[in-house]
Amino acid sequence: MNSLTKASTLSSENISVWFGQRQVLSDVNLVFPANKVTALIGPSGCGKSTFIRTLNRMHELIPGAGLAGSVYLDGEDIYGEEFDAVSVRIKIGMVFQKPNPFPTMTIRDNILSGLRLSGRKIESADEVVETSLRRASIWNEVKDRLNDQAISLSGGQQQRLCIARSLAMNPQVLLMDEPCSALDPGSTRRIEETIKELSSSMTIVIVTHNMQQAQRVSDQTAFFLADDNTPGGVVEFGATEQIFNGPIDQRTNDYVNGHFG
Amino acid sequence: MGKLQGMSEASVTNSAPVRRKLSAGPLSRGDKWFFRTASIAANFAFVLVALILIFLFIQALPAITSQGLPFIYGTEWNNSKDPIVMQIGPMIWGSVLVGALGVVFATPLAISLSYLIVFMLPSRSAKAATTLVDLLAALPSVILGLWGLFVFTPVAAQWSSLLNSYVGWFPLFQVSTADNGFLGSPFIAGWIVAIMIVPIITSITREVFSQLDRDLINGALALGGSRLSVFRRVIFPTSSGAVVGGVLLGLGRALGETVAIFYVLQLSFDFNWAQILEPKGGAVASMILSKFGEASEEEVSGLIAAGLVLFILTLGINFLASVIVNRAQPWRKI
Numbered sequence: 001m002n003s004l005t006k007a008s009t010l011s012s013e014n015i016s017v018w019f020g021q022r023q024v025l026s027d028v029n030l031v032f033p034a035n036k037v038t039a040l041i042g043p044s045g046c047g048k049s050t051f052i053r054t055l056n057r058m059h060e061l062i063p064g065a066g067l068a069g070s071v072y073l074d075g076e077d078i079y080g081e082e083f084d085a086v087s088v089r090i091k092i093g094m095v096f097q098k099p100n101p102f103p104t105m106t107i108r109d110n111i112l113s114g115l116r117l118s119g120r121k122i123e124s125a126d127e128v129v130e131t132s133l134r135r136a137s138i139w140n141e142v143k144d145r146l147n148d149q150a151i152s153l154s155g156g157q158q159q160r161l162c163i164a165r166s167l168a169m170n171p172q173v174l175l176m177d178e179p180c181s182a183l184d185p186g187s188t189r190r191i192e193e194t195i196k197e198l199s200s201s202m203t204i205v206i207v208t209h210n211m212q213q214a215q216r217v218s219d220q221t222a223f224f225l226a227d228d229n230t231p232g233g234v235v236e237f238g239a240t241e242q243i244f245n246g247p248i249d250q251r252t253n254d255y256v257n258g259h260f261g
Numbered sequence: 262m263g264k265l266q267g268m269s270e271a272s273v274t275n276s277a278p279v280r281r282k283l284s285a286g287p288l289s290r291g292d293k294w295f296f297r298t299a300s301i302a303a304n305f306a307f308v309l310v311a312l313i314l315i316f317l318f319i320q321a322l323p324a325i326t327s328q329g330l331p332f333i334y335g336t337e338w339n340n341s342k343d344p345i346v347m348q349i350g351p352m353i354w355g356s357v358l359v360g361a362l363g364v365v366f367a368t369p370l371a372i373s374l375s376y377l378i379v380f381m382l383p384s385r386s387a388k389a390a391t392t393l394v395d396l397l398a399a400l401p402s403v404i405l406g407l408w409g410l411f412v413f414t415p416v417a418a419q420w421s422s423l424l425n426s427y428v429g430w431f432p433l434f435q436v437s438t439a440d441n442g443f444l445g446s447p448f449i450a451g452w453i454v455a456i457m458i459v460p461i462i463t464s465i466t467r468e469v470f471s472q473l474d475r476d477l478i479n480g481a482l483a484l485g486g487s488r489l490s491v492f493r494r495v496i497f498p499t500s501s502g503a504v505v506g507g508v509l510l511g512l513g514r515a516l517g518e519t520v521a522i523f524y525v526l527q528l529s530f531d532f533n534w535a536q537i538l539e540p541k542g543g544a545v546a547s548m549i550l551s552k553f554g555e556a557s558e559e560e561v562s563g564l565i566a567a568g569l570v571l572f573i574l575t576l577g578i579n580f581l582a583s584v585i586v587n588r589a590q591p592w593r594k595i
Contacts, residue, residue, distance in 0.1 A: 056483065058479065058482065058483055061479070061482065063383055063384070086485050086486075086487060087485075089482065089483050089484065089485045090484075090485040093483070093484075094480075094483040096476055096479065096480060096483075098476055100474065100476040100477050100479075100480040102477060102480075102481070102494075102495055102499075103477075103499060104495075104498040104499050105498075113481070113484060113494065113495075114484035114485060114486075116490070116494060117481055117484050117485060117486035117487075117490045117491065117494055117495075118484065118485030118486060118487075118490070119487070119490060162480070165484065166483075166484070169484060169485065
């Protein structure tokens, strides 16, 4: 895989989100610069996972979902006419909270699944498989058992397989929704290393409940908060260093120092 | 290390641990009665099946001994001969053919319906659709048979005529003469069976679909899958084993259905292997119904033997279904 697409800048403009009549997010404006890792932190129910799902149009799959505002990928609105949901999701990959390899497929087929699902031609399958697995730092562990069922891997390996599966699509942006929350510390550390390596070739947005993780992997951090019965929103957004060591808002300070949440 | 050794020495000198008596038995008097009632009821089902088998076997014995093996593959039923000839080969094959047609027609319908209910309809319409399909299962088969005879048969005859004129060169759709009006064929009976088994296949498929991990589907969509490709590559492979089990359960039911097919199928003791538009078919259950009224004592024994064959066939298919369903998701066991 020599022709890696370059990373893109992703930005959200006045994103508000509804489930049915209930508004859960209001006016989120964030910029995710190319090759940077952005962490989204905040207590449960503040809308971070909902927000990340608006970035690759997964939000609209929920019945009754509503949205206002725009998301720009290198200046183009992904909700605009020139994009459809499928082409957005090909460019903007996603890794889920729980490892979700396809249980009926082998490790190899899992890697190729995205290309097959989106109906794209697979030119050099072996190369795609190897490159993707290498980029997700799992190649050495699975290279001799590519035809084993994906489900035979451990939880941490499954999650790295899912990362590799997204990488096979060569995305410009990778969204990660609490990718380590179901994993042990060892697996978590390896995924964090992978995230750092990947940021050289793509833009990464990661939702995390783990403050240390946010500090370890991210360049910038957005703190989300929802007060009782009001839609969630961004309280503070800036360099990770600043959010954790010198937050401007008192609520951010309380949260990152463990006073609530 | 020294301390550890000391400990192991100590445990060696001890005698083997005394195991406590653990019991999951009834906890009180009321419990005991509940336990007994439940086990009697449970055993009753087994006893009943065994008794039915024994009854059928005893009643069928005269016919089985007088007819021998040709009973299940021969093609003649003649009660004026002496000794009487009773052979039901075409009926058994007819049951299988009509059942298979029913499955072929019903399966795509049931899978589409389940997909629609689980993945596409808003919850309120999904509930309504589910209720409607379940109502279909509650429809008495007499009603379905009469509807088939008066309403559906003319329509299906039209379809048959079209099939025959466009793809009649294919052996499956050939008829000996077009004069018979395409009535009473296995094709029509297959549709009636299909309508009867759509609900059971749908309810199993729906259940399987709704238990699928939504993260798998979301994962596939996030990789750029379309509805069709996600269904083809993720949803269907993940649930196919269980769906096949549901289909076989449906088939098991279809084979035993009597009355509905009775009205729409022309029975014949001449084998009709696969000319599905020909008004000539067989169904063990329908045959029993048609002959029972004026059967002699010997014939009754033959008919009961036919019932026994049907029973065993159905049991076999249900057994196969349960094996397949159990093996359906091997990855779950890892």
